[in-house]
Amino acid sequence: MSIASDNNLLWVxxxxxxxxxxxxxAPADDTTVKGMLIVNxxxxxxxxxAMDDYTYFELLDHxxxxxxxxxxxxxEHLALLMI
Structure with a gap:
């Protein structure tokens, strides 16, 4: 993903x-796909x-x-939007 486009606008x-x-x-096994769905x-x-920081960060780490x-x-991406 590039945060800058050709016209110098940030993608949101x-x-x-x-x-x-x-x-x-692809091809990913079922366990990997299920993990992706859980993380997303x-x-x-x-x-x-609905989920606290600790739980989310632990899940990512898992x-x-x-x-x-x-x-x-x-x-960092969002900080660029706030400039």
Missing amino acids: PPDISDLLTVSVE GAASQWLSG FGIDPTKFVGEVE
């Missing part, structure tokens, strides 16, 4: 949770306040995602 998805989604490459569902729950780096990249 219709649903902000899209910035926290993950994907898997958790992003929406976390952003809506699936092999560095939570600080992953969320940090999204925070």
Whole structure:
């Protein structure tokens, strides 16, 4: 994902949770796909306040995602929007 487009505007998805989604490459086994669905569902729950920070970060870590780096990249993207 590139945060800058040709016209120097920042890309913002219709649903902000899209910035926290993950994907898997095909062919992925069922366990990997289920993990992706869990992580993507958790992003929406976390952003809506239905899941606390600790639980979300632990879930990311459980699936092999560095939570600080992953969320940090999204925070950097959003910080650019606030300039």
